[in-house]
Amino acid sequence: MIHDLLIVGGGINGAAIAREAALNGLSVLLVEKDDLAAATSSASTKLIHGGLRYLEYYDFKLVREALIERERLLKAAPHLIHPLRFVLPHEHAIRPWWMVRLGLILYDHLAGRISLPRSRGLRAGDALYRAPLKDGRRGFVYSDARVDDSRLVILNARDAADHGATILTRIALIAAVRDGAVWRATLSDGRTATARAIVNAAGPWVAPVNAQIGVASRAGARLIKGSHIIVHQLFAGDHAYILQQPDRRIVFAIPYLDGLTLVGTTDVPVDRAEDACIDAVEVAYLLDAINRHFTRRTGRQDIVATYSGIRSLYDDGASEARQVTRDYVLELDDGGNADAPPLLSIFGGKITTGRRLAEDALAKLAPRLGITPAKVTRNRPLPGGEIADFDTFVAGAIARWPFLGAARARRMAGAYGVLLATLLDGVTDESGLGEDFGHGLTACEVAWLADREWARTAEDILWRRTRIGLSAPAGMAERLTAFLAARGR
Ligand SMILES: Cc1cc2nc3c(=O)[nH]c(=O)nc-3n(C[C@H](O)[C@H](O)[C@H](O)COP(=O)(O)OP(=O)(O)OC[C@H]3O[C@@H](n4cnc5c(N)ncnc54)[C@H](O)[C@@H]3O)c2cc1C
Numbered sequence: 001m002i003h004d005l006l007i008v009g010g011g012i013n014g015a016a017i018a019r020e021a022a023l024n025g026l027s028v029l030l031v032e033k034d035d036l037a038a039a040t041s042s043a044s045t046k047l048i049h050g051g052l053r054y055l056e057y058y059d060f061k062l063v064r065e066a067l068i069e070r071e072r073l074l075k076a077a078p079h080l081i082h083p084l085r086f087v088l089p090h091e092h093a094i095r096p097w098w099m100v101r102l103g104l105i106l107y108d109h110l111a112g113r114i115s116l117p118r119s120r121g122l123r124a125g126d127a128l129y130r131a132p133l134k135d136g137r138r139g140f141v142y143s144d145a146r147v148d149d150s151r152l153v154i155l156n157a158r159d160a161a162d163h164g165a166t167i168l169t170r171i172a173l174i175a176a177v178r179d180g181a182v183w184r185a186t187l188s189d190g191r192t193a194t195a196r197a198i199v200n201a202a203g204p205w206v207a208p209v210n211a212q213i214g215v216a217s218r219a220g221a222r223l224i225k226g227s228h229i230i231v232h233q234l235f236a237g238d239h240a241y242i243l244q245q246p247d248r249r250i251v252f253a254i255p256y257l258d259g260l261t262l263v264g265t266t267d268v269p270v271d272r273a274e275d276a277c278i279d280a281v282e283v284a285y286l287l288d289a290i291n292r293h294f295t296r297r298t299g300r301q302d303i304v305a306t307y308s309g310i311r312s313l314y315d316d317g318a319s320e321a322r323q324v325t326r327d328y329v330l331e332l333d334d335g336g337n338a339d340a341p342p343l344l345s346i347f348g349g350k351i352t353t354g355r356r357l358a359e360d361a362l363a364k365l366a367p368r369l370g371i372t373p374a375k376v377t378r379n380r381p382l383p384g385g386e387i388a389d390f391d392t393f394v395a396g397a398i399a400r401w402p403f404l405g406a407a408r409a410r411r412m413a414g415a416y417g418v419l420l421a422t423l424l425d426g427v428t429d430e431s432g433l434g435e436d437f438g439h440g441l442t443a444c445e446v447a448w449l450a451d452r453e454w455a456r457t458a459e460d461i462l463w464r465r466t467r468i469g470l471s472a473p474a475g476m477a478e479r480l481t482a483f484l485a486a487r488g489r
Contacts, residue, residue: 089293196369
């Protein structure tokens, strides 16, 4: 079989391109060498945002497009993506009041018509926002949104597969050669695949994959590591903080799961995609960043977990890591022959702009594939996303499946949206959920994750399909492994 597209990499960009292409009727094969979202797309700050700080680099186009996507995503996946209020404490020595105010007005303006509350100054009634801060007299409040990043990737892959795409995990592309009008690719399981075009969406591995294919990129990929620490809850409330630092960077402190705060990120140039590991300097930087602002002192003993991811940014010659454009660049190669099968390499991008990038990728390939792509995903819900109001949906789920309990019903409603009814089809009481592995994760849900969401290992389930890994009791991973083995997957 000749595929229209062979996509290398199952992060947000690969999965979104697979969805866009499949919905446009193309035959798609996506190969992912590890698990879906195993790399950068599960290691982000988990924000659906325009990127307030990019305004300082005059990246207005990036910010505007991301803000438009923010609004679209809030509608497409209201179970998975939720509004989040940010408090920005004023730091005159770092940025004057007028500059921040102007930036926030511009941020609201670039977003156009939005469903989220607009920015404002901190008010007398904002005691909850001020309480944890050392010097909380002045500041701002503005809106963005949060997401479970790896689940967003899964939903894109699911929609792609539901429209005919083949998604193969734990299979790498190891070589590809042009043969007339097609690519002939070799996969790590010994299979070969034939495709009219290849999309290299390998994220931090974009350059090594191009080298495997024998194509030299015009520009380099600049690899920049960003790390997070997860600490015991720093403050009460559902809002987050964006904290200005003396080096003019910003660090986020975001409420995370039950009783935790996510703190990040750093910007550290690295040489290899495999270098995604936090170092002692980054830990100290992030601890300093929060200790400068919050009255509660946080130390290494408060760190529950850490993670790091690597951005692969288009090397546009900027000198500092934080100044390299976060906008994506799509590079098309045809080996100098307009009739040769094309290779499209993806640099940069954001979780927020994956859908938009996919549209652009398809538009770029369209003349080569002889298609006129339609904007099929602009107003399309992601799987499970046909929900008007999330809280009402959760209340309905608690009433319909009382045996789940409120906390589990909320977690599962957030993960599966309206597909929860399919997942729980025929289950009328607790016993119908099957073996309980801990933290409300039962055989019924694990079977869904294995059958519908490409979960193969306990790690896939604990860290990327759910976030239960952070609090998994001893032995849970082993029990899951045994269960998956017994199912023969
Ligand atoms: C610290 C940090 C914080 C961030 N925060 C945010 C945020 O809050 N909001 C936001 O919108 N964006 C954020 N981003 C940006 C966003 O996370 C990335 O732009 C995005 O995840 C990149 O996705 P990707 O698909 O290009 O790469 P990846 O997610 O890395 O996917 C590439 C995939 O390719 C696979 N692969 C590699 N080689 C092969 C091969 N030979 N064969 C098959 N598969 C292969 C890999 O295993 C990997 O899964 C952040 C980034 C970082 C680093």
